[in-house]
Every structure is written in C-alpha cells, then in structure tokens.
Amino acid sequence: MKPLTPQRILAVCGLLLAVLFVVVVISLRMGAYPISIxxxxxxxxxxxxxxxxxxPSEFWLVVFGLRLPRIxxxxxxxxxxxxAGAGFQALLRNPLADPYVLGVSSGAALGAIVSLVIAxxxxxxxxxxxxxxxxxxxxxxxxLGRRGGQLDSPTLLLAxxxxxxxxxxxxxxxxxxxxxxxxxxxxxxxxxxxxxxxAIDLRWLYxxxxxxxxxxxxxxSDLNLILTGEQEARHLGVNVKRVKLVVYIGASxxxxxxxxxxxxxxxxxxxxxxxxxxxxGTDYRLLIPASALGGAIAxxxxxxxxxxxxxxxxxxxxxxxxxxxxxxxxxxxxRKVR
Amino acid sequence: xxxxxxxxxxPFQTDPRPRLKVEQVSYAYSATDRSAPKFILGPVxxxxxxxxxxxxxxxxxxxxxxxxxxxxxxxKPLSGRVEVDGAExxxxxxxxxxxxxxxxxxxxxxxxxxxxxxxxxxxxxPYGRRLRFESDEDCLMAGNALAQVGADALRDRWMExxxxxxxxxxxxxxxxxxxxxxxxxxxxxxHLDIGGKVELLRRLRKLADENRYTVVVVTHExxxxxxxxxxxxxxxxxxxxxxxxxxxVYQRDLLEEVFEAPLEVELRVTGRPRVILRGSH
Numbered sequence: 001m002k003p004l005t006p007q008r009i010l011a012v013c014g015l016l017l018a019v020l021f022v023v024v025v026i027s028l029r030m031g032a033y034p035i036s037i038x039x040x041x042x043x044x045x046x047x048x049x050x051x052x053x054x055x056p057s058e059f060w061l062v063v064f065g066l067r068l069p070r071i072x073x074x075x076x077x078x079x080x081x082x083x084a085g086a087g088f089q090a091l092l093r094n095p096l097a098d099p100y101v102l103g104v105s106s107g108a109a110l111g112a113i114v115s116l117v118i119a120x121x122x123x124x125x126x127x128x129x130x131x132x133x134x135x136x137x138x139x140x141x142x143x144l145g146r147r148g149g150q151l152d153s154p155t156l157l158l159a160x161x162x163x164x165x166x167x168x169x170x171x172x173x174x175x176x177x178x179x180x181x182x183x184x185x186x187x188x189x190x191x192x193x194x195x196x197x198x199a200i201d202l203r204w205l206y207x208x209x210x211x212x213x214x215x216x217x218x219x220x221s222d223l224n225l226i227l228t229g230e231q232e233a234r235h236l237g238v239n240v241k242r243v244k245l246v247v248y249i250g251a252s253x254x255x256x257x258x259x260x261x262x263x264x265x266x267x268x269x270x271x272x273x274x275x276x277x278x279x280x281g282t283d284y285r286l287l288i289p290a291s292a293l294g295g296a297i298a299x300x301x302x303x304x305x306x307x308x309x310x311x312x313x314x315x316x317x318x319x320x321x322x323x324x325x326x327x328x329x330x331x332x333x334x335r336k337v338r
Numbered sequence: 339x340x341x342x343x344x345x346x347x348x349p350f351q352t353d354p355r356p357r358l359k360v361e362q363v364s365y366a367y368s369a370t371d372r373s374a375p376k377f378i379l380g381p382v383x384x385x386x387x388x389x390x391x392x393x394x395x396x397x398x399x400x401x402x403x404x405x406x407x408x409x410x411x412x413x414k415p416l417s418g419r420v421e422v423d424g425a426e427x428x429x430x431x432x433x434x435x436x437x438x439x440x441x442x443x444x445x446x447x448x449x450x451x452x453x454x455x456x457x458x459x460x461x462x463x464p465y466g467r468r469l470r471f472e473s474d475e476d477c478l479m480a481g482n483a484l485a486q487v488g489a490d491a492l493r494d495r496w497m498e499x500x501x502x503x504x505x506x507x508x509x510x511x512x513x514x515x516x517x518x519x520x521x522x523x524x525x526x527x528x529h530l531d532i533g534g535k536v537e538l539l540r541r542l543r544k545l546a547d548e549n550r551y552t553v554v555v556v557t558h559e560x561x562x563x564x565x566x567x568x569x570x571x572x573x574x575x576x577x578x579x580x581x582x583x584x585x586x587v588y589q590r591d592l593l594e595e596v597f598e599a600p601l602e603v604e605l606r607v608t609g610r611p612r613v614i615l616r617g618s619h
Binding site for chain 2: 001003004005006089093094095217218220221224225227228229230231232234235236237238239277282283285
C-alpha cells in the first residue's frame with residue numbers, strides 16, 4: 001500500500017516543469033530568425049535578472065517581443081484546456097469528455113464572437129462572454145445527455161457533437177454575414193490558432209487561471225470518489241453538489257479563457273489527461289497539476305510544429321492537435337466498446 | 339485474550355441501548371410537483387442492537403431498497419425518524435454520517451483502472467480533510483478491513499481482474515474501513531454463485547458477532563436469511579407485514595401470499611426454518 005504523498009506530486013511537477021522548460025527553449029529556437037540555444041538561455045537569464053541593457057536588441061525582440069508571448073499564450077491555453085478536460089471526464093464519468101468534443105469550446109467561441117460584434121472594445125468582456133457561452137453549452141449538453149434521469153455516456157457524446165456542429169454553423173453564419181468587421185478569421189474560431197496576440201494583458205489571464213486551477217484542485221480527492229460512482233461518493237460523505245458546481249463553473253471559466261484568446265483548439269483536454277493517467281496514475285490530486293503542465297507542454301510543442309513544418313506558411317495549432325487527438329479518441333472509444 | 343476471541347465466547351452479550359432505532363418511518367414520492375404523493379413505504383418501526391443481523395425481505399418493488407436508503411440517511415423520510423446511537427441520521431452532516439453508517443449498493447462500473455488497496459482506502463475519506471493525504475492510520479485501517487474479509491492477498495491486484503466473489507469482498511472491505519457502527523447492504527448476494535452467497539452471509543454473521551457491527555441486509559435469499567439473521571423485516575407493497583425472528587416470520591400462509599408461489603416451511607432442529615418450493619404434482 002503506497003498512498004500518494006505531497007513529495008511525489010512535487011517530484012512529478014518538477015519533472016514536467018523541466019520538460020516544459022526544454023520545450024520552451026526549443027520553441028524559442030525555431031523560426032525565421034536564427035538564434036542559438038546558448039544565446040536563448042543567455043537572453044532568458046539576463047532578461048529575468050533585469051539586465052536588459054546587456055542583451056543585443058535583436059535577441060530581445062525575437063525572444064521577449066515575438067516568440068515568448070506566443071509561448072506564454074500557449075502555456076495558458078494548454079493548461080486551461082487540459083484541466084477542463086480532466087474535470088469534465090470526472091464529473092460526467094466519461095473518458096471521452098473534452099471541451100471541444102462536448103461543444104463547450106464552440107459555445108465559448110460563439111459567446112466571444114457575439115461580444116466582439118456587440119461591444120468590441122470593452123476589456124475583459126470577450127472573456128466573460130466566452131465563459132457564459134461555455135457554461136450555457138455544458139448545461140444544455142448535460143441535460144440533453146440524460147436518459148431516464150441518468151447521464152448516459154453515448155447520448156452525452158452525441159449531444160456534445162451535435163451541439164458543436166450546430167454552434168459551428170451559427171459561427172460560420174455570423175462570420176459570413178459580418179465579414180469586414182474585425183472578428184479574426186473563421187479558422188481561428190473553429191480550429192484554434194495562437195498567431196494573433198491576446199488583446200488583454202496576459203498577467204490577468206494567468207491570475208484567473210491560477211485561481212480557478214486552485215479551486216478545482218481543492219475538490220481533487222472528491223473527484224477521485226466521484227469517478228468510482230456518484231452514489232458511492234455521496235455515501236462516503238462527499239458533497240457532490242458543491243463539487244459539481246465548483247468544477248462545472250471552473251471548467252467553463254477555463255474553457256472560456258482559452259477560447260477567448262486562441263479559438264477552439266480541440267482534443268488537448270482529451271489527450272493530455274489520458275497520457276498523464278498512463279504515466280502517473282488516476283489520482284486527481286496528482287492528475288490535475290500534471291494535466292495542467294502536460295497541456296502546456298503539448299500546446300507549445302504543437303504550436304512549434306504548426307509554425308515550422310510548412311514554413312513560411314503556418315498551420316493553425318488546432319490542426320496539429322486534431323491530427324494527434326482524433327486517432328486517440330477513436331482508440332479510446334474502441335477500447336471502451338470492447 | 340484478544341478482543342475478538344473474547345467477543346466470540348460471549349456472543350449474546352450486547353449493549354442494552356439500541357444502536358439502530360427506526361420509528362414510524364414512512365416515505366412517499368410524487369412523480370410531478372402537482373400529482374398526489376404515492377406512498378411507497380411505511381410506517382415501519384423496529385430496533386436493532388449491536389451484533390445483530392437483520393434481513394429485509396420482500397418481493398420486487400416492495401420498498402426494501404427504499405427502506406435501506408432511509409436507514410442510510412441518503413433519503414429523508416416523509417415522517418418518523420431513524421436514529422443511530424441516539425443521533426438522528428437526517429441531522430448528521432455527510433462526513434459524520436459516513437463515519438457511522440456504511441452503505442454497500444450494487445457497485446458502479448469503474449472508469450479507470452484502480453488497485454484494490456486504492457479502492458479500500460477510499461473508505462477512509464470521511465476521516466480526512468479536504469486535501470489531506472492518507473496517514474499511516476488510514477493504511478492500517480484499510481489493511482485491517484481487508485484482513486477482516488480475508489482479502490489480504492488481493493491487495494495489489496487490479497479491481498477489474500477480480501472475480502465476482504472477490505470483488506464483493508473488496509467492496510465490503512471499503513465499507514469496513516469506514517469503521518461504521520451500522521453496515522447496510524443492498525442485495526449483496528445478487529451476482530454470486532451459491533458458494534459465494536453462503537460465504538458472504540457467514541462473513542457478515544461473523545462480523546456482527548466478533549466485531550460488534552449491526553448489519554442490515556436486503557436480500558431475496560429466504561433460506562440464507564433464515565440461517566444467518568437474528569430478525570427479519572418482511573415487506574409487501576411498502577407495508578411491514580411482520581417483524582420478528584425467522585421462525586416467527588416464516589409462516590407458510592404468509593410467505594405464500596407475499597411471494598405468490600407454492601411454498602413449504604419446515605422447522606429444523608436448530609430452530610431455524612427452511613423454505614422449499616412445493617411441487618405442483
């Protein structure tokens with residue numbers, strides 16, 4: 001009997017942070033302007049130490065001006081989507097749950113677009129509208145996915161997929177009729193893309209991310225029990241109602257946050273928690289931080305590939321994640337059917 | 339002399355206070371807000387002491403599981419009260435309740451693989467704080483619980499690899515690691531073969547005798563209930579028809595009427611009745 005200890009969580013997080021750092025350095029290295037690893041590391045350390053005057057200005061521009069903001073955005077989006085996916089998987093007791101598959105990302109995208117149409121210059125409104133869209137969609141999908149008062153796994157997935165295509169149709173309609181306005185491209189909202197910088201200070205978004213991650217984390221031992229059965233969890237003393245409220249709202253905020261700055265990137269929330277489970281086990285006290293860091297690694301990697309494989313043209317990052325995610329979805333679905 | 343051995347030599351000495359007190363408990367539900375409530379249970383009154391094993395019997399849809407859920411405090415009765423060790427279960431917060439009462443229902447399907455010890459440790463949840471990590475005491479209690487059901491050797495196996503009987507024992511171990519006073523089981527014998535059923539009832543009897551649990555079990559097994567329980571609660575269409583020892587409850591006319599089958603009841607030399615199906619020819 002070897003129960004989970006805080007030491008093990010710290011060790012796993014330390015390891016993942018190290019991997020993330022390596023991936024970030026690699027990502028900083030890739031691009032049109034050539035810059036060596038040692039120059040990147042030197043620039044990073046001097047930048048952190050506040051010795052900006054000692055950094056050649058072109059290095060400063062490439063690292064801190066161009067590539068790092070995009071990476072920071074990717075880390076935020078990956079952490080948010082993966083944590084939301086892990087949360088939905090536990091609450092809905094469905095290993096195939098993911099913000100994109102369930103249509104929650106499309107709901108958030110629609111909310112964001114509507115806010116851009118109505119009031120394009122109110123700071124923070126797009127994030128709030130994306131959250132509202134996400135929350136409304138998960139509520140609708142939750143009720144559509146019930147059968148005889150019980151959450152039914154295939155019905156839930158179908159409800160999510162149908163909602164996603166319905167919402168995407170509305171998005172396409174809006175984008176087509178409102179063309180010429182500053183709404184970004186259709187590919188951005190439907191596939192996800194990290195090429196356009198966020199219109200809001202990233203520090204605010206990171207602050208929200210950490211607060212919501214923290215609140216979801218407080219329910220992690222409850223989620224372990226809910227995973228083995230909602231009834232049983234209730235009998236063991238879990239306040240299921242409170243946990244559901246915290247995690248549904250938290251996961252919707254995270255999805256809204258991610259979609260408002262990157263569009264609807266798919267399958268990260270599905271893929272990453274599963275890989276983390278395979279590597280480190282199913283305990284949510286470890287799985288939540290591991291998924292957040294793993295999601296960050298996954299998105300930074302995917303975005304680096306997206307902007308280099310067919311350079312100088314860029315692919316949307318969502319295309320990369322779907323290429324990897326869709327086969328995994330099918331594999332998990334087949335395994336469950338068997 | 340160990341506590342267990344001592345208990346075994348004096349199996350009938352119990353605390354005079356009732357551990358479980360069920361007073362005029364009834365339950366009704368309405369399909370919609372406006373329709374008249376439909377009575378599905380009650381009123382039921384009985385008591386159970388430490389070391390007693392009570393069996394709730396009755397045909398399908400007679401309200402057995404409803405009664406069990408009312409005892410567990412997961413549903414609130416329409417009227418009446420359920421007390422465990424003098425405290426009304428409806429008034430307990432969910433963690434305190436889980437420290438006193440363990441309810442074993444048909445288990446849900448597991449989504450992700452879990453080791454037996456991880457599963458049993460979940461029973462320690464009511465004793466932990468929100469993010470507390472399992473202590474040595476939790477591991478000790480989980481280990482004890484596994485030993486009590488004879489599942490020590492299964493500790494490191496995956497849940498999904500267990501046979502029906504093994505799984506039932508592990509589920510029981512998780513309930514025991516809650517250290518409850520009252521152990522409630524909803525049709526625990528359902529998916530077991532005859533050997534497994536006898537083994538489970540024998541184990542529950544032993545847990546009641548040696549470890550002072552009060553055990554309430556809902557079952558369809560008339561003969562096993564007669565053999566192992568102290569008292570029977572016989573329900574029909576939500577009404578408690580008779581409550582008493584197996585010999586008092588197992589009357590041929592009564593059982594034939596309730597279960598709508600031709601039955602024969604014979605009293606064995608042990609004083610416990612046995613039910614057999616009467617041939618139609």
